[in-house]
Amino acid sequence: MENIIEFHHITKRFPGIIACNDISLDIRKGEIHALLGENGAGKSTLMSVLFGMYTPEAGTIKIRGQEVKINNPREATNLGIGMVHQHFKLVQNFTVLQNIILGAETVNGPFLDMNTCRKDVVALSEKYGLAIDPDALIENITVGQQQRVEILKMLYRKAEILIFDEPTAVLTPQEIDELMGIMKGLAAEGHTILFISHKLEEIKRISDRVSILRRGRLVKTLDADKTTTQQMGELMVGREVSFHIEKGPAHPGEEVLRVEHMTVISDETKKKLVNDVSFSVRRGEILAIAGIDGNGQSEIIYALTGLIPMDEGKIVLNGEDITKAPIRERNMQMAHIPEDRHKFGLVLDYPLSYNLALKNYFREGFVNKAGILNYPKINEYADQLIDEYDIRSGQGGVTMARAMSGGNQQKAIVAREIDQSCDLLVAVQPTRGLDVGAIEFIHKKLVEERDKDKAVLLMSFELDEVMDVADRVIVIFEGEIMGNLDPKKVSIEEMGLYMAGVKREAKVND
Amino acid sequence: MTDKKKFDITKHIGIISSLIAILAGMIVAFIILMISKPSNGVQAFLTLISGGMYVRADIVNLGNVLYYATPILCTGVAMCLAFQAGVFNIGGPGQYTTGAFVAILAAVAWGQKLPAPLSFIIPIILGMIMGALWAAIPGILKAYFNVNVIVSTTMFNYICMYYIVYLVRMLCYDQLKGQTKPVVANAKLPKGFLAGITNNSSADIGIFFAIVAAIIVWFILEKTKLGYELKACGKNPEASRYAGIKSKTTIVASMLLSGALCGLGGALNHLSQAGVYIKVAESIAAEGFTGIAVCCLANNNPIGAIFGALYMAYITVGGQYMQLYGFQKEIVDVITSVIVYFAAFSPFLGQFIESRISRKKVQKANAEAKSEEVTQ
Numbered sequence: 050m051e052n053i054i055e056f057h058h059i060t061k062r063f064p065g066i067i068a069c070n071d072i073s074l075d076i077r078k079g080e081i082h083a084l085l086g087e088n089g090a091g092k093s094t095l096m097s098v099l100f101g102m103y104t105p106e107a108g109t110i111k112i113r114g115q116e117v118k119i120n121n122p123r124e125a126t127n128l129g130i131g132m133v134h135q136h137f138k139l140v141q142n143f144t145v146l147q148n149i150i151l152g153a154e155t156v157n158g159p160f161l162d163m164n165t166c167r168k169d170v171v172a173l174s175e176k177y178g179l180a181i182d183p184d185a186l187i188e189n190i191t192v193g194q195q196q197r198v199e200i201l202k203m204l205y206r207k208a209e210i211l212i213f214d215e216p217t218a219v220l221t222p223q224e225i226d227e228l229m230g231i232m233k234g235l236a237a238e239g240h241t242i243l244f245i246s247h248k249l250e251e252i253k254r255i256s257d258r259v260s261i262l263r264r265g266r267l268v269k270t271l272d273a274d275k276t277t278t279q280q281m282g283e284l285m286v287g288r289e290v291s292f293h294i295e296k297g298p299a300h301p302g303e304e305v306l307r308v309e310h311m312t313v314i315s316d317e318t319k320k321k322l323v324n325d326v327s328f329s330v331r332r333g334e335i336l337a338i339a340g341i342d343g344n345g346q347s348e349i350i351y352a353l354t355g356l357i358p359m360d361e362g363k364i365v366l367n368g369e370d371i372t373k374a375p376i377r378e379r380n381m382q383m384a385h386i387p388e389d390r391h392k393f394g395l396v397l398d399y400p401l402s403y404n405l406a407l408k409n410y411f412r413e414g415f416v417n418k419a420g421i422l423n424y425p426k427i428n429e430y431a432d433q434l435i436d437e438y439d440i441r442s443g444q445g446g447v448t449m450a451r452a453m454s455g456g457n458q459q460k461a462i463v464a465r466e467i468d469q470s471c472d473l474l475v476a477v478q479p480t481r482g483l484d485v486g487a488i489e490f491i492h493k494k495l496v497e498e499r500d501k502d503k504a505v506l507l508m509s510f511e512l513d514e515v516m517d518v519a520d521r522v523i524v525i526f527e528g529e530i531m532g533n534l535d536p537k538k539v540s541i542e543e544m545g546l547y548m549a550g551v552k553r554e555a556k557v558n559d
Numbered sequence: 560m561t562d563k564k565k566f567d568i569t570k571h572i573g574i575i576s577s578l579i580a581i582l583a584g585m586i587v588a589f590i591i592l593m594i595s596k597p598s599n600g601v602q603a604f605l606t607l608i609s610g611g612m613y614v615r616a617d618i619v620n621l622g623n624v625l626y627y628a629t630p631i632l633c634t635g636v637a638m639c640l641a642f643q644a645g646v647f648n649i650g651g652p653g654q655y656t657t658g659a660f661v662a663i664l665a666a667v668a669w670g671q672k673l674p675a676p677l678s679f680i681i682p683i684i685l686g687m688i689m690g691a692l693w694a695a696i697p698g699i700l701k702a703y704f705n706v707n708v709i710v711s712t713t714m715f716n717y718i719c720m721y722y723i724v725y726l727v728r729m730l731c732y733d734q735l736k737g738q739t740k741p742v743v744a745n746a747k748l749p750k751g752f753l754a755g756i757t758n759n760s761s762a763d764i765g766i767f768f769a770i771v772a773a774i775i776v777w778f779i780l781e782k783t784k785l786g787y788e789l790k791a792c793g794k795n796p797e798a799s800r801y802a803g804i805k806s807k808t809t810i811v812a813s814m815l816l817s818g819a820l821c822g823l824g825g826a827l828n829h830l831s832q833a834g835v836y837i838k839v840a841e842s843i844a845a846e847g848f849t850g851i852a853v854c855c856l857a858n859n860n861p862i863g864a865i866f867g868a869l870y871m872a873y874i875t876v877g878g879q880y881m882q883l884y885g886f887q888k889e890i891v892d893v894i895t896s897v898i899v900y901f902a903a904f905s906p907f908l909g910q911f912i913e914s915r916i917s918r919k920k921v922q923k924a925n926a927e928a929k930s931e932e933v934t935q
Contacts, residue, residue: 354801356800375803376800376801376803377802377803380802385801392795392797392798393797393800393801394798396791396794396798396799397794397795398794399790399791403791407791420783420784421782421783422782424782
């Protein structure tokens with residue numbers, strides 16, 4: 050089989066780190082090639098180099114045998130390379146059709162030739178089984194559908210090499226199955242697919258070959274059907290890993306948190322984002338909130354932690370009504386690993402040490418009675434957490450949070466919040482974008498907290514995480530609880546039906 | 560690996576960019592002088608950059624620098640504090656003038672009755688309180704009704720300008736001169752030892768008030784819980800909210816402090832020995848806006864503002880001699896404006912330098928890595 054892409058000795062450096070170190074890799078035409086690696090292993094950087102977003106310091110790329118220099122994404126597009134980013138790049142208030150043709154419109158003089166565009170797009174969608182409604186607005190369609198729009202965008206630009214950056218992170222199991230089907234179909238039509246993922250099962254299922262990267266170097270390229278997920282995981286991390294968290298049965302104790310009839314109404318649309326949701330979390334258990342992104346889970350957490358007001362309902366924490374309590378008061382009894390680490394979790398232009406003190410700086414020992422901060426104490430505390438949680442940064446505590454990798458930023462937040470040792474730990478997408486090693490670590494910490502008789506509320510879009518870590522799961526669909534389930538007693542597929550709103554338990558609120 | 564003794568340029572980007580901004584401003588000023596009067600351009604420029612000492616090598620010029628630096632140091636520090644807290648207080652002129660007015664009122668009323676230090680300290684304190692209160696209104700509007708601070712403070716400058724004219728006429732009017740009544744000598748800031756060492760220039764102890772204010776603000780921002788919260792809100796208001804910081808209180812607090820500093824500037828300037836009055840005229844106090852330039856030159860650092868204010872004052876003193884060389888008075892204003900403009904540009908310069916350095920670093924790392932590979 051001929052090689053469509055050849056990377057020769059690609060090296061890309063950033064200040065302080067070598068993101069890609071002398072990577073040489075051939076991609077065959079028509080294959081599905083997975084790139085696997087921990088955070089900061091260099092997979093995204095390598096793909097960004099291919100898509101023209103970074104220029105490598107050393108090395109060359111050959112496309113279809115020709116040596117090329119790709120300076121920007123436009124040149125990449127002209128070479129037939131397309132990319133679906135992890136965060137979609139769509140215009141929310143444009144229709145599907147408008148988004149697909151944007152920047153590549155068929156024109157008739159100064160006018161748009163929408164009829165031809167429409168015909169082309171519909172033909173493409175039928176050819177590859179990518180069902181879409183060309184006139185639907187992006188803001189009204191599901192994430193899975195948006196992804197199809199992104200794929201059609203690439204195909205419309207005649208891309209032959211398709212890069213997918215963690216495409217399954219936001220999908221339901223059923224949608225993942227569909228996507229896999231689509232990807233296989235595309236490969237069968239002669240497209241070459243490069244696929245970045247952390248999920249070993251998926252890679253095994255769909256890819257022909259898999260390249261494993263570790264710390265900027267290519268470790269090995271394997272045939273996917275001749276390897277096991279265990280092997281892949283070990284090569285990726287460089288040591289043995291366990292995918293399933295070891296945990297004993299839960300011993301739920303007294304109730305720590307009780308949410309009653311929580312309702313949150315959107316300011317803009319007046320829609321009920323959260324509709325009469327009631328649940329409770331007890332000591333010594335991990336309750337997970339599962340569901341597809343955008344079904345009101347985020348709003349439940351925001352209302353619970355005080356970031357947005359609640360329209361109706363009541364929150365009781367440790368027997369105390371905190372429905373209207375200010376955030377600082379809630380923080381005293383509730384640690385919170387927020388969903389968006391850049392928006393909420395960190396002050397990016399503060400050093401790591403300041404960020405680690407974000408929930409402590411006002412406490413005794415950190416500040417004296419005159420309001421003067423105790424910097425030695427803040428630094429000492431930071432060093433302690435950095436050590437305990439293995440937070441890696443260029444210059445230790447004085448490193449600006451902005452200069453740290455995403456995984457280490459997340460570790461910093463997790464360290465800070467777990468160290469609050471509150472009765473309730475609210476962990477929202479705690480492992481988003483992290484590698485297997487870091488995920489394992491954070492899951493262990495969550496279970497440890499549970500075993501210390503703390504209550505843990507976990508919200509996650511990763512079904513594997515929910516199934517693996519939680520003792521009890523509530524599934525949210527369109528702001529309502531669809532089921533209150535025991536993860537040991539339901540299958541992933543069944544869970545998917547609850548998440549898609551197809552199935553619902555008769556009595557769900559406890 | 561890292562050589563501690565080596566000069567690390569990345570740690571001094573702020574200062575370097577300020578110096579480049581100053582230099583660029585000078586060059587453009589020189590060009591303007593040469594165009595408007597080629598025959599005297601060079602001498603005029605030498606006077607400008609020598610702070611007037613090219614004309615009269617007299618310590619009096621340096622003393623006057625201190626005098627002119629006093630109010631703009633206060634407003635500059637006020638801007639540093641507000642900008643670090645993420646509040647774009649453009650209301651310096653208004654806060655400055657309200658502070659000045661209240662200080663004059665108090666000094667005129669009680670200047671003779673109170674004993675010496677109190678006779679000016681009490682008016683100064685009242686001026687600060689007034690500046691703070693005036694600034695608090697846009698602060699409250701921002702915190703509770705999300706009114707844009709830039710818009711509200713700018714409008715407040717005009718409200719203040721007209722209202723003060725009205726109040727001067729009502730309460731403290733010297734009809735002959737069309738300005739506030741004079742402050743009695745007892746309530747003016749003493750020159751102290753500065754009179755002796757600066758050959759009886761306009762310098763008075765006000766400069767020490769201003770420097771102490773700068774140091775206090777630096778201490779608040781860098782060392783205290785309040786400063787930690789102010790800066791956190793400035794850098795990421797959402798994360799601050801998440802951490803339980805009351806952003807509403809923080810916004811109001813930063814406006815209060817910033818307004819108090821502007822009010823201090825107004826009070827110090829109008830209680831100076833030089834005799835400064837509020838004129839019944841439709842003009843906005845330039846000291847309030849110059850504070851923004853000082854703050855930009857200082858890269859939002861209150862200690863840096865001391866040097867920024869001294870520089871701006873130095874240019875002002877030099878500029879006063881421009882008319883000697885037959886330049887129109889307006890040209891002086893143009894030149895100082897050009898310099899102010901370039902000063903305001905220095906943060907962008909800083910970012911530019913930073914990006915160039917990081918690119919160089921990457922290249923250097925590559926070169927090193929290559930040579931390592933060769934040696935291996």
